Amino acid sequence: MQETEKNKKQLILESAARLFRDKGYAATSMRDLAQEVHLKASSLYNHIASKEDILREICLGTAEKFLLAMDEAEKLPIPPAGKIEHLLRFHVKIALQDPTSVTSFNDEWRHLREPFLNGFMTMRQDYERRFLLLLKQGMDTGELAHIEPRVALYTLFSAMRWLYDWFRPGKSLSAETVETAVMHLLMNGLFKKGS
Amino acid sequence: MQETEKNKKQLILESAARLFRDKGYAATSMRDLAQEVHLKASSLYNHIASKEDILREICLGTAEKFLLAMDEAEKLPIPPAGKIEHLLRFHVKIALQDPTSVTSFNDEWRHLREPFLNGFMTMRQDYERRFLLLLKQGMDTGELAHIEPRVALYTLFSAMRWLYDWFRPGKSLSAETVETAVMHLLMNGLFKKGS
Numbered sequence: 001m002q003e004t005e006k007n008k009k010q011l012i013l014e015s016a017a018r019l020f021r022d023k024g025y026a027a028t029s030m031r032d033l034a035q036e037v038h039l040k041a042s043s044l045y046n047h048i049a050s051k052e053d054i055l056r057e058i059c060l061g062t063a064e065k066f067l068l069a070m071d072e073a074e075k076l077p078i079p080p081a082g083k084i085e086h087l088l089r090f091h092v093k094i095a096l097q098d099p100t101s102v103t104s105f106n107d108e109w110r111h112l113r114e115p116f117l118n119g120f121m122t123m124r125q126d127y128e129r130r131f132l133l134l135l136k137q138g139m140d141t142g143e144l145a146h147i148e149p150r151v152a153l154y155t156l157f158s159a160m161r162w163l164y165d166w167f168r169p170g171k172s173l174s175a176e177t178v179e180t181a182v183m184h185l186l187m188n189g190l191f192k193k194g195s
Numbered sequence: 196m197q198e199t200e201k202n203k204k205q206l207i208l209e210s211a212a213r214l215f216r217d218k219g220y221a222a223t224s225m226r227d228l229a230q231e232v233h234l235k236a237s238s239l240y241n242h243i244a245s246k247e248d249i250l251r252e253i254c255l256g257t258a259e260k261f262l263l264a265m266d267e268a269e270k271l272p273i274p275p276a277g278k279i280e281h282l283l284r285f286h287v288k289i290a291l292q293d294p295t296s297v298t299s300f301n302d303e304w305r306h307l308r309e310p311f312l313n314g315f316m317t318m319r320q321d322y323e324r325r326f327l328l329l330l331k332q333g334m335d336t337g338e339l340a341h342i343e344p345r346v347a348l349y350t351l352f353s354a355m356r357w358l359y360d361w362f363r364p365g366k367s368l369s370a371e372t373v374e375t376a377v378m379h380l381l382m383n384g385l386f387k388k389g390s
Contacts, residue, residue, distance in 0.1 A: 148368065148376040151377060151380075155354050155377055155380050156354075156380075157357075158353060159351075159353050162349045162352075181342040181346035181350070184342050185342060185347060186350075186384060188385075190380065191383065
């Protein structure tokens, strides 16, 4: 029973993320969502209190996943470049496995209400600050090329946006092919020439 | 007189591109545009016939600039990697110099009417096809690493989106710093390890 409840909620969150992506958060109503998951509006409210609740769960839930990956990466007993590789691989994998949630996370977080908006931005800044620190450490140890770390950070994150925005793995391009090529391009890009 | 006319038109195109970016193409009216450039609506029509006209000039004009850069690159008497570098540098420079037009080009082209929509998509496909060919040539000559060329193409183009979407050169990050770092990351990324 608890398991069913959890699955139902997961289904609602995923459908909502898809609606937010296709129609935008502002234009999506609880009625649209009820229709999408084949529930009466009154039953939908047994699972979730409001549209704001859903957005909060998606955005804060995704932010938490990124921060957990950061905790994990920081603890790895390897040099900074390996930690960065671990994180970039996480970005690619989450884009290939759960693109709709991460699209809401990327595009719709502006609609969060306070204090959640502030909480979300703090989590995001924390993630970026720690990622930046890993980049700087990798440059300081001589492992990575000395390039402006913020430009590196923004370029790396931006480079993966097409995976969230429109790419879906298929026959023509498999998830493995994409992961291999993106990881080569980005990691190699960070290294020094000839290293 | 002709010079003034040209400047006025350029100003109108730039203001329109900014409005399209901030409000979206659909929500921007000729009245909004007249207000933005301090003209009466009736005078605005002396310079430009419609909102569709403006979008067409921005999108096809920008597509033409990219294709001219491609013609130029292909003619350079250097190996494929150098041609790719020439093109990526063009992407970065146009983003830093004319971000608003290129944002319309990236985001609002879907609103073009036929036959311009089709013409635009053909130009874009032509550009991507020729870029892909340069990547394949660079891989065939052994200059570049063998990674899936389409993934490389999408990742390279995506990597520069932040320059169009929100970055503006300033005291904290100059255009030169950004160009140097982005070019290192992307070009080095394409090379083989240890090359």
